[in-house]
Amino acid sequence: MTFEYAPAPESRAIVSIASSYGLFINGEFVDPTGGTAFKTVNPATEEVLAEISEANQSDVNAAVNSARRAYDRVWSVMSGRDRAKYLFRIARLLQERSREFAVLETLDNGKPIRESRDIDVPLAAAHFFYHAGWADKLDYAGLGPNPRSLGVAGQIIPWNFPLLMLAWKIAPALACGNTVVLKPAETTSLTALLFAEVCQQAELPPGVVNIITGAGDTGRMIVEHKGIDKIAFTGSTEVGKSIARALAGTRRKLTLELGGKAANIVFDDAPIDQAVEGIVDGIFFNQGHVCCAGSRLLLQESIAEETIDALKRRLQTLRLGDPLDKNTDIGAVNSREQLNKITELIKSGDDEGAQRWTAPCDIPDKGWWCAPTIFTNVTQAHRIAREEIFGPVLSVLTFRTPDEAVEKANNTPFGLSAGIWTEKGSRILWLAGQLRAGVIWANTFNRFDPASPFGGFKESGFGREGGIQGLTAYLRSATDGDDQAKGMS
């Protein structure tokens, strides 16, 4: 007897998307002065969802001025206790409207509703709740008594976790007494604009949060704006470098959360079934559009074959398709541009002699999709072992000894995260010490929490988001002058 697959689609009736959106400046939606706009598209259907305004220099100026006014007159002089209350309100509003945010995120980003509903949105709310509690306790943040806010923060976030990255940026900035000008990624602006509505419902003082939309040019205007005291950027290492160059000599503070090429290391004593789940979670979560994804699988040689077979069996049960279907595991790739980049790197894997296996799944006619892909016989010199693919593509390498695993894991300019799978406690703690990465997941992978600092070593960036360490990105000590250290976590 066979069963027909029965989809379980989440209704999109809960969201109402306007045909066009303005910029959120000084507590109001305003038309862009330049009048230019671009379209945001559902990557699963290529349906145009809305027109998004493109902010130009005068819009950026208006947003920065609004943030500066709100900083000087309201937010920097408000008690921490009261700032906290606004953040608690925002956390509650996000919880109340969580389904709406989840559906909208899935429509605009292409990620499975299961993930936006269970991970992105609840974690975003948790971030506001966590940081709300800090707002009146900053004397205990580790910078000595009476730490000071920095001023206006310019924040630029990527498209892979649009609302969650917004929360990672805005919650600590506001808790520490800064005001913000935030730019979402051009392909995923909708949840940031819905968040602007939440700010209105929370009656957050106008200008404390400004959200301006646009592409790279708008981002550059934020980075180069002299009225901004701090830049926080999450995105590619390449853009991170150009931002660091642009800020050279200015004494403006900077934190960067950039790319990664994490090793997920499996030893022969690991529980293979659990490890396989962790490998899948590590690289196929969010279609692999995760900077800390476990994109290099390091298998101990004696269990390599067995693990790869188990992994292939598991991948055949993953369901790729309609992101709004509650059963979907693999959603759409966010943009054609990203799909092209992934495809190009997959081709390089073929060309350079690695062996490809692609999970058998039906690719929908419309939209941008990439089936889960595994490369074996990968060497450290291959591009797919060195470059961040940012897609559902896993490169498998092998090792014999723990020392070899360490050497291969650390053989990358990145250092964001790493995974360890073994039953041996001493090995976990030893390896955790050896790996040059900011987040180490042992017998788990891709876990996030507002209380847990996140951020990289080496070219994966500097500064931390979350935890007590994350507050340092938005504060300076009472004794520090304007020439505060840059980029310190």
Add this chain to the structure above:
Amino acid sequence: MSDRVEVRKTYKLFIGGAFPRSESGRTYEVHDTDDKFLANAAKGSRKDARDAVLAARKGFDAWSTATAYNRGQVLYRVAEVMEGRREQFIADVQAAEGLGDKKSARVIDTAIDRLVWYAGWSDKYAQVLGNTNPVAGPYFNFSIPEPTGVVAAVAPQDSSLLGLVSVLAPIVVTGNAIIVIASTTRPIPAITLTEVLATSDVPPGVINVLTGDPGEIAPWLASHGDVNAIDLTGVTSTELAKKLEIEAAGTIKRVRRPAQPNWLATPDLSRLGAFVETKTVWHPLGA
């Protein structure tokens, strides 16, 4: 005054625990504050800087895995040996900075005490800067500070010994290896310090001292792929700072450009926390 003709010293670089001359063969004249000739110091070059990075990377591997207790003892040992050479340091600093007897003694005593202060931090800073994190789930989660790696520093130009020690000690006690460019016009106290370092159980390569022109040497360090961070405390020119920061961006180096504080005052923890990386480890809980 004795009739004896004194034996003068050749002032050299300190790289990988050895005292090489500059590979470039160049020297420059060092004078005291009355413009009297003191010595010819080595004028460090690009090659010297690159040699120092190689040495520092080797030093880092040993130093970063040493126990905190051991690192503390080594730094304390540096203070002990400095104390034994107190009179020489006072004379050096007097010549270099033109200070009176009382002031120069105070500067040296503060420098020695600062080393002792930082030595004591070696097995404590992780307790202050690290923590466990109460995550919402069945996981044990902790964060610890780990050394950033190889740090290049430009030492203060004015405070030739106390400023140097105050920049160097926190970088080293947290497990980093350092390449420091001494004060250009006042390098002699730094060179005397290298003789202390060489006899204080500091592993080769952990501390490397170059003399010469930061404007010439520092850009090579700022752009070097195996340097993880730069400390621009001694850079007073905005133009040079900008240039170094642009070079540093190429490999996402950590950049610190703090103000010159009153070096005699007790420092806060900002320098201890400047060149550490927070590492967070998760593990599931379960019976």
